[in-house]
Amino acid sequence: MxxxxxxxxxxxxxxxxxxxxxxxxxxxxxxxxxxxxxxxxxxxxxxxxxxxxxxxxxxxxxxxxxxxxxxxxxxxxxxxxxxxxxxxxxxxxxxxxxxxxxxxxxxxxxxxxxxxxxxxxATLALTEDSARWNREGVTLTARAGADGGWLLDGHKTFVLDGAQADVVLTVARATDGIGIFLVAGDAPGLTRTTLPTLDLTRRQARLEYRDVPARRLRTRGDGWELVEVVLRHSAVALAAEQVGVASRALEMAVEYAKVRHQFGRAIGSFQAVKHLLADSLMEVESARAAAYAALLSAQNGEGDLPMAASLAKSLCSDASVKVTQDNIQVHGGIGFTWEHPAHLYFKRAKTSQLLLGDSAYHRELLAQAIGV
The missing domain is CATH 1.10.540.10 (Acyl-CoA dehydrogenase/oxidase, N-terminal domain)
Structure with missing residues (x-):
């Protein structure tokens, strides 16, 4: 490739x-x-x-x-x-x-x-209190309204930018299966609350639906098939972002190791720091290869996208967390302070690891895809 x-x-x-x-x-x-x-x-x-x-x-x-x-x-x-x-x-x-x-x-x-x-x-509202990213996790209900539209009842949580979105594509369970419904951000009966999160750079919200009017998005088959497509493409895009987070964290660590001196030497000359940075480099490049392979698979419409997406998401999630942790370690005490950006990268990495399903979840999906 x-x-x-x-x-x-x-x-x-x-x-x-x-x-x-x-x-x-x-x-x-x-x-x-x-x-x-x-x-x-x-x-x-x-x-x-x-x-x-x-x-x-x-x-x-x-x-x-x-x-x-x-x-x-x-x-x-x-x-x-x-x-x-x-x-x-x-x-x-x-x-x-x-x-x-x-x-x-x-x-x-x-x-x-x-x-x-x-x-x-716009945003996609899928997960609920169970925090499950599969079909069984959808309990919000959709019922036909008198005017040919739909009414939604239930809740969604961990919705990315859900409190700010002008349009919320809401995944709901109707009598004929899973559907995706278009909801205006200011629709009557919709309550949106910003959630306190570890990563302040990416907002999440809880949405409460009380007879919220909606329009059903037309799909070629069952709506869950479309949701799976969205989740795979989202996982690949997020994996690419995680590569960027890890790459910048590694650069920060290397730059600091060159200028921070102890015992009359740059700390980058110490064997323990060299090994830590070498391991971080391997994590970054392995994650980059997995993310780029998944991007090409998504671009070309290849049949291995489910495997490539889960492989990239699991590998890039773990690599991003590991490298951002190592960045804090190299910086020592200053890396733990609010004033230093190292914690921003770690928090983004940690929340992204859980977003769209954690590493264990995607390794399970990968195992199922290859028939293990």
């Missing part, structure tokens, strides 16, 4: 990195994560209007660039490096993937242009 990116893709990476270095430094991340929205809405619109990042995977007829998962993954990797506060995973990956793979051209025409331009944010 060829892991080399073409010149356009490398230019995309360079452009995004330069943009984020200029607009989203650490100080801006710390400011943004304390705001009510949890992200800079003006910057979000610039990302759409100037760079077209939200519309990368959206076809040109709907206002996007017509690119694919590889380009989205490269952007996610750079956003992980920058620790960007933005609803990109929720809106540009999860919600957009659901719309693109649905059988609902009307919904695509209505929603995708605004999502591509950064004018609106």
């Amino acid at each position: 060829d892991f080399a990116f073409d010149e356009d893709q490398e230019e995309l990476r360079r452009t995004v990195r330069a943009f984020l270095e200029a607009t989203a430094p650490e100080a801006e991340t710390r400011r943004t994560m304390e705001t009510e929205a949890g992200y800079d809405q003006a910057l979000w619109r610039r990302m759409g209007s100037e760079l077209g990042l939200q519309g990368l995977a959206i076809p040109e007829e709907h206002g996007g660039a017509g690119a694919g998962p590889v380009e989205v993954g490269l952007v996610m990797e750079e956003m992980g490096r920058a620790m960007l506060c933005a609803p990109y995973l929720a809106s540009a990956v999860q919600a957009t993937t659901a719309l693109l793979h649905s059988d609902d051209e009307e919904a695509r025409t209505e929603l995708l242009p605004a999502l591509a331009a950064g004018e609106q944010v």
Whole structure:
């Protein structure tokens, strides 16, 4: 498999990195994560209007660039490096993937242009109090309304950017199976509460539904099949972000090991630190290989995507946590302080490890996929 990116893709990476270095430094991340929205809405619109990042995977007829998962993954990797506060995973990956793979051209025409331009944010509401990412975890109910629409009752939790989203794609159980329902963020009967989380740079919310009006997204078959597609593409994109988080954490550790001196020597010259950094490098490069392979599988529509996605998610999750922990270890006491960014990377890594299912869950999915 060829892991080399073409010149356009490398230019995309360079452009995004330069943009984020200029607009989203650490100080801006710390400011943004304390705001009510949890992200800079003006910057979000610039990302759409100037760079077209939200519309990368959206076809040109709907206002996007017509690119694919590889380009989205490269952007996610750079956003992980920058620790960007933005609803990109929720809106540009999860919600957009659901719309693109649905059988609902009307919904695509209505929603995708605004999502591509950064004018609106959408998200996917799946998990509930059981925190299960499978079909059995869906208990929120949908019943037919008098006007031909649907009414939803129940709750969702751990919804990415759920309190800020303009549109919530809600997974619910109807009499004929699982469906995905379009809910306006300000719909009557919908209560949204921001959750306290370890990672302040990525917002999550609890949503309560009381006879909430909704429109059912048309799908080619059972709605759960579409949910599985979304989860796989989301896992691959998140794995790419985890590579970015781990890569930047390793760079921080190496930079500090070169300038921090003890006993008249740079700490990077000590064997214990050398071994720790060498192990971190192996973790990063192994994770990068798994993430890039999964991105190519998603891009090419290959049948091994379920295996590639779970392999990448489990490996990149563990690598990201390990490398960000090692970064704190290399920094010593200063790495534990609020003022140092090392803890931001560790917290992002730890919450991402659990998001979309933890490493053990994805190893189980991988074992099932290969028939073990």
